[in-house]
Amino acid sequence: MYLDYAATTPLDERVMEEMLPYFSRIFGNPSSGHFFGQQAEAGIENAREIICACTGLGTKEVLFTSGGSESDNLAIRGVGLAQFENSGANRILTTPVEHHAVLNTVLQLARFFGFVVEFLPVDSYGMVDIDDLRAALGTDVALVSVIYANNEIGTINPVQEIGRLCREREIPFHTDAVQAAPYLSLEGITSYADLVSIGAHKFYGPKGVGALFLREGVQILPTQTGGGQEFGLRAGTENTPYIVGMAAAFKLAQDEVHVRAAKLKSLRDRVIAGVLGSVPNSRLTGHPEMRLPNHASFAFRDVDGNQLVMLLDAAGFACSSGSACKVGDPKPSDVLEAIGLSTGWVYGSLRVTVGLRTTIDDIERFLGILPGLVDKARTL
Numbered sequence: 209m210y211l212d213y214a215a216t217t218p219l220d221e222r223v224m225e226e227m228l229p230y231f232s233r234i235f236g237n238p239s240s241g242h243f244f245g246q247q248a249e250a251g252i253e254n255a256r257e258i259i260c261a262c263t264g265l266g267t268k269e270v271l272f273t274s275g276g277s278e279s280d281n282l283a284i285r286g287v288g289l290a291q292f293e294n295s296g297a298n299r300i301l302t303t304p305v306e307h308h309a310v311l312n313t314v315l316q317l318a319r320f321f322g323f324v325v326e327f328l329p330v331d332s333y334g335m336v337d338i339d340d341l342r343a344a345l346g347t348d349v350a351l352v353s354v355i356y357a358n359n360e361i362g363t364i365n366p367v368q369e370i371g372r373l374c375r376e377r378e379i380p381f382h383t384d385a386v387q388a389a390p391y392l393s394l395e396g397i398t399s400y401a402d403l404v405s406i407g408a409h410k411f412y413g414p415k416g417v418g419a420l421f422l423r424e425g426v427q428i429l430p431t432q433t434g435g436g437q438e439f440g441l442r443a444g445t446e447n448t449p450y451i452v453g454m455a456a457a458f459k460l461a462q463d464e465v466h467v468r469a470a471k472l473k474s475l476r477d478r479v480i481a482g483v484l485g486s487v488p489n490s491r492l493t494g495h496p497e498m499r500l501p502n503h504a505s506f507a508f509r510d511v512d513g514n515q516l517v518m519l520l521d522a523a524g525f526a527c528s529s530g531s532a533c534k535v536g537d538p539k540p541s542d543v544l545e546a547i548g549l550s551t552g553w554v555y556g557s558l559r560v561t562v563g564l565r566t567t568i569d570d571i572e573r574f575l576g577i578l579p580g581l582v583d584k585a586r587t588l
């Protein structure tokens with residue numbers, strides 16, 4: 209039973225149907241001037257228009273990339289370097305609960321390019337406080353990057369407020385919306401965010417494709433140089449079938465966003481109530497209300513989360529511990545440390561993320577087996 213939809217989702221059959229012609233019949237290089245190239249280019253421009261129609265973006269504000277990680281890299285490195293070149297601004301404000309695609313990019317900018325990275329504090333739910341941001345902003349800030357919805361603990365940040373504050377001061381604001389895009393509406397997002405990362409495989413699209421929304425007027429350097437594709441901002445022959453698939457998946461997700469969210473929220477709430485009610489010494493991680501509708505995450509005292517995930521796997525349930533470490537080399541995740549979990553709890557994380565194929569029967573079976581497995585993990 210798959211309960212790890214925050215890690216990835218299966219490809220929607222309808223999306224695959226849309227993609228198939230672009231692997232064979234419509235195979236041209238979109239940069240070619242002839243008929244074959246024109247056909248492929250039309251597929252890409254149609255995909256761009258679909259995304260624009262869902263979000264209100266202009267067609268020059270959607271860049272196709274190889275996924276959420278690349279979008280984060282392009283946004284942060286590209287805008288950081290452009291801002292430094294234009295104004296000398298060299299401070300980057302971010303949070304200690306970012307995905308590694310953001311974290312390791314800002315750390316590289318600090319180590320090799322002379323940027324000063326400041327981590328805004330987060331509360332025990334992993335949420336940024338707008339007043340801390342206000343106090344940290346200044347004319348020497350090149351970029352602010354705050355995750356929209358957290359992949360490990362599900363917390364949703366007040367990105368509208370954060371974005372408006374940055375906009376008043378004309379400081380570019382990037383948000384990693386890779387987890388948000390499947391279940392929250394991104395309509396009008398550039399009214400508060402200047403740069404937005406999404407990745408298709410989190411919303412029932414193909415792996416290896418994503419987009420960066422880039423508000424018109426924001427200065428950015430390409431990080432992948434070469435040909436002039438994607439308005440000269442992302443070189444390389446476009447992955448036409450995947451781009452077509454991402455747009456189809458994005459439209460399905462955004463058109464149905466409220467229906468999907470409502471369905472998943474009831475499953476999620478059953479998971480949360482069931483786990484907290486049946487497992488002693490358990491707690492929810494992340495915000496109780498301001499959280500992704502499909503996302504439940506927990507800490508269990510005196511449990512090794514990786515061992516629990518292996519026990520669950522052996523019993524037929526695919527969940528995540530939320531920490532990237534291996535069994536035998538336990539190191540708590542940065543996110544769980546940032547929200548201040550104490551030593552007894554910080555290793556015992558479990559993430560249960562539901563999706564469109566999850567049923568209430570699945571959840572009841574999961575809830576039936578979990579308490580015994582936590583007991584077992586506690587004896588190991």
Ligand SMILES: *Cc1c(COP(=O)(O)O)cnc(C)c1O
Binds near residue numbers: 215277280408417
């Ligand atoms: C999955 C994920 C990414 C990385 O996206 P890829 O398309 O897998 O590169 C980045 N940020 C968040 C929050 C994610 O959940």
